[in-house]
Amino acid sequence: MYLVVEQLLNGLQFGLLLFLLAAGLTLVFGIMDFVNLAHGSLYMMGAYFAATFVAWTGSFVLGALMALGATLLLGIVLEYVALRHLYGRDHLDQVLATFGLILFFNDAVRLIWGPAGLALPLPAWLTVPVQIIPGVYYPAYRLMIIVVAMAVAAMLYLVVMRTRVGMLIRAGASNREMIGALGINIKLLFTLVFGLGAALAGLAGLMQAPILTVQIGMGENILILAFVIIVIGGIGSIRGAFMAALFVGIIDTMGRAFLPDLLRKVLSGAAASTAAPALSSMLIYLLMAIILVLRPEGLFPAAKR
Amino acid sequence: MKKAFWLAGAMALALAQPATAADSVKIGFVSTFSGPTAVIGNDMRNSFELALDHLGRKIDGKPVEVIYEDDQQKPDVGKQKTEKLVQSDKVDFIVGYIWSNVLLASLKTAVDSKTFLISANAGPSQLAGELCSPYVFSTSWQNDQTPAAMGLYMNQKGVKSVFLIGPNYAAGKDMLAGVKSTFKGEVVGEEYTVWPSQLDFSAELTKARNSKAESIFVFYPGAAGVQFLNQYAQAGIKAQIPLYTAFTVDELSLPLQKDNAIGIPGAQEWVNDLPNAENKKFVEDYRKKYPGLRPTYYGAQAYDAAQLINSAVVAVKGDLTKKDAMKAEMEKANFKSLRGPFKYGNNHIPIQNFYLQDVVKDADGQLSLKTVATIVKDDQDKFHDKCSMK
Numbered sequence: 001m002y003l004v005v006e007q008l009l010n011g012l013q014f015g016l017l018l019f020l021l022a023a024g025l026t027l028v029f030g031i032m033d034f035v036n037l038a039h040g041s042l043y044m045m046g047a048y049f050a051a052t053f054v055a056w057t058g059s060f061v062l063g064a065l066m067a068l069g070a071t072l073l074l075g076i077v078l079e080y081v082a083l084r085h086l087y088g089r090d091h092l093d094q095v096l097a098t099f100g101l102i103l104f105f106n107d108a109v110r111l112i113w114g115p116a117g118l119a120l121p122l123p124a125w126l127t128v129p130v131q132i133i134p135g136v137y138y139p140a141y142r143l144m145i146i147v148v149a150m151a152v153a154a155m156l157y158l159v160v161m162r163t164r165v166g167m168l169i170r171a172g173a174s175n176r177e178m179i180g181a182l183g184i185n186i187k188l189l190f191t192l193v194f195g196l197g198a199a200l201a202g203l204a205g206l207m208q209a210p211i212l213t214v215q216i217g218m219g220e221n222i223l224i225l226a227f228v229i230i231v232i233g234g235i236g237s238i239r240g241a242f243m244a245a246l247f248v249g250i251i252d253t254m255g256r257a258f259l260p261d262l263l264r265k266v267l268s269g270a271a272a273s274t275a276a277p278a279l280s281s282m283l284i285y286l287l288m289a290i291i292l293v294l295r296p297e298g299l300f301p302a303a304k305r
Numbered sequence: 306m307k308k309a310f311w312l313a314g315a316m317a318l319a320l321a322q323p324a325t326a327a328d329s330v331k332i333g334f335v336s337t338f339s340g341p342t343a344v345i346g347n348d349m350r351n352s353f354e355l356a357l358d359h360l361g362r363k364i365d366g367k368p369v370e371v372i373y374e375d376d377q378q379k380p381d382v383g384k385q386k387t388e389k390l391v392q393s394d395k396v397d398f399i400v401g402y403i404w405s406n407v408l409l410a411s412l413k414t415a416v417d418s419k420t421f422l423i424s425a426n427a428g429p430s431q432l433a434g435e436l437c438s439p440y441v442f443s444t445s446w447q448n449d450q451t452p453a454a455m456g457l458y459m460n461q462k463g464v465k466s467v468f469l470i471g472p473n474y475a476a477g478k479d480m481l482a483g484v485k486s487t488f489k490g491e492v493v494g495e496e497y498t499v500w501p502s503q504l505d506f507s508a509e510l511t512k513a514r515n516s517k518a519e520s521i522f523v524f525y526p527g528a529a530g531v532q533f534l535n536q537y538a539q540a541g542i543k544a545q546i547p548l549y550t551a552f553t554v555d556e557l558s559l560p561l562q563k564d565n566a567i568g569i570p571g572a573q574e575w576v577n578d579l580p581n582a583e584n585k586k587f588v589e590d591y592r593k594k595y596p597g598l599r600p601t602y603y604g605a606q607a608y609d610a611a612q613l614i615n616s617a618v619v620a621v622k623g624d625l626t627k628k629d630a631m632k633a634e635m636e637k638a639n640f641k642s643l644r645g646p647f648k649y650g651n652n653h654i655p656i657q658n659f660y661l662q663d664v665v666k667d668a669d670g671q672l673s674l675k676t677v678a679t680i681v682k683d684d685q686d687k688f689h690d691k692c693s694m695k
Binding site for chain 2: 003118121142210212215218256257280
């Protein structure tokens with residue numbers, strides 16, 4: 001029983017982390033109709049900034065905050081310098097250009113920080129396991145990820161649903177041309193949205209960094225998951241991204257945790273051990289395929305155009 | 306006009322190539338030079354270049370030409386690069402291969418063309434057994450050997466039960482099988498993770514803790530080893546369940562693992578402090594040539610590969626067409642290996658010692674690896690019976 005609780009927490013933590021990445025992606029894709037493959041690079045930059053600033057300041061929290069600001073700034077600059085010229089273009093052009101940006105960022109990082117990767121050590125108070133219910137210990141840092149990501153999700157919800165900027169963002173997601181025609185400074189809105197998306201990606205990267213390592217190309221694998229999530233959740237929908245991220249996180253973790261044992265009941269030991277990881281990594285794609293067949297718009301599509 | 310020009314150029318090149326091939330030794334080097342594991346490929350290249358420096362950049366008086374190719378850690382790319390080296394570059398030797406799955410995909414191309422292939426790291430069980438070939442040599446080990454040595458050490462420590470975790474690819478399966486072959490206690494669980502994309506091991510660590518196993522064994526080379534140790538320590542499991550490893554802590558991962566690696570034993574056929582003259586010179590010169598870097602076993606094996614090639618070419622006095630004579634010479638392992646002398650088995654896999662290594666702070670206050678004991682002497686892999694060469 002405890003095992004299930006602990007694995008659920010693992011899935012929740014992974015899902016929330018994916019949400020941070022997917023939220024930015026779905027905003028940019030949904031509102032600006034812009035396919036940004038370089039979103040994973042912003043995730044990577046968040047991690048590199050954090051590792052650098054934490055080493056400079058000696059404080060994990062301070063360094064993380066500085067890194068967050070730096071990725072926000074980087075996102076705004078990137079939008080202003082490069083991406084804004086691509087809005088009117090075909091999706092294929094955007095894919096090509098942002099793929100180029102991935103290569104650019106990877107090599108820029110190689111030049112600045114070297115090929116070996118960095119470590120982002122945690123302060124001692126975050127490296128202890130916490131007893132959540134008697135008998136179940138959970139790493140403090142992973143708990144912190146859950147808390148921070150929940151807080152960010154709540155804040156995003158409030159901003160999008162309760163403020164004027166949020167209203168514009170929602171309006172942009174359902175009809176871009178119309179809010180432009182109503183005299184809203186759509187360029188500024190786009191820059192803001194892109195900066196916000198970048199900061200969220202950076203936050204995901206810097207929070208993931210102590211668990212993994214800070215290395216070149218770290219954003220590429222996880223970006224695929226983020227795309228899966230926005231397809232499942234419905235493009236442009238924050239709520240959809242949130243639910244889908246939790247689904248994906250929990251299904252992926254539970255699959256890894258329990259599928260091997262289930263398979264071992266049916267298959268021989270060796271065959272089960274080999275098949276289980278392959279199958280469990282397929283589960284989320286299976287989910288995506290089913291959703292695409294049943295609800296091509298995603299689970300929670302943004303308001304219809 | 307332009308076309309004709311290019312055509313002429315291409316033909317001139319084609320004509321020029323065989324002429325140079327005859328009076329140089331051409332070596333293809335396949336390893337990973339991009340992505341997160343590029344640091345391993347770089348270390349192998351650094352050590353191979355250092356070996357060539359030590360040989361005076363010449364083998365039997367002939368200049369050496371090395372063509373480095375990046376396999377991107379992907380079996381299909383590795384195969385493609387091997388085909389290119391064999392078919393269009395017409396190299397005399399192919400060296401390298403970090404990853405067992407890349408090597409297995411590339412093997413047939415090299416063997417069919419009767420080009421000597423020297424694996425400087427990967428040692429899949431198939432290579433030692435049914436796929437063994439007169440044209441293939443290893444300067445590393447067979448995958449099962451190192452974890453098998455770890456299993457013996459765990460028996461010495463009186464460990465009663467173990468939970469195994471490893472990546473789901475050729476080498477991962479060999480490694481876990483290797484521990485199981487010697488470990489006398491109970492194996493309470495065995496988990497494979499998606500390789501190389503899975504980097505979060507929370508589900509596996511949770512299972513390991515709940516299994517009540519007395520110990521954990523893992524095999525995670527490269528950056529995955531850093532991530533595993535991070536998560537193992539953060540989950541507080543380091544204080545509860547001791548960890549035993551193969552190929553998880555090395556000089557490349559140690560600067561990132563830092564204190565997480567202290568107290569984590571590993572088994573290895575080469576350690577930087579092995580007391581022989583060649584090894585001392587290698588480690589010293591490496592650190593001089595590449596300031597800030599330290600050589601790893603990957604590098605030591607690549608260095609040995611260069612020496613093995615040198616011994617073969619010198620024995621036939623530079624006549625690279627005498628393949629049988631070169632093979633016979635290489636089978637003698639007639640060179641000064643950095644790990645100390647070893648013999649080849651019938652399947653061209655070394656019969657060698659395995660050592661216990663531990664993480665210590667050295668004189669500069671830096672973390673480094675140290676030989677603690679010899680776990681097993683003159684160990685031969687258990688697949689050599691399946692090899693048709695006698």
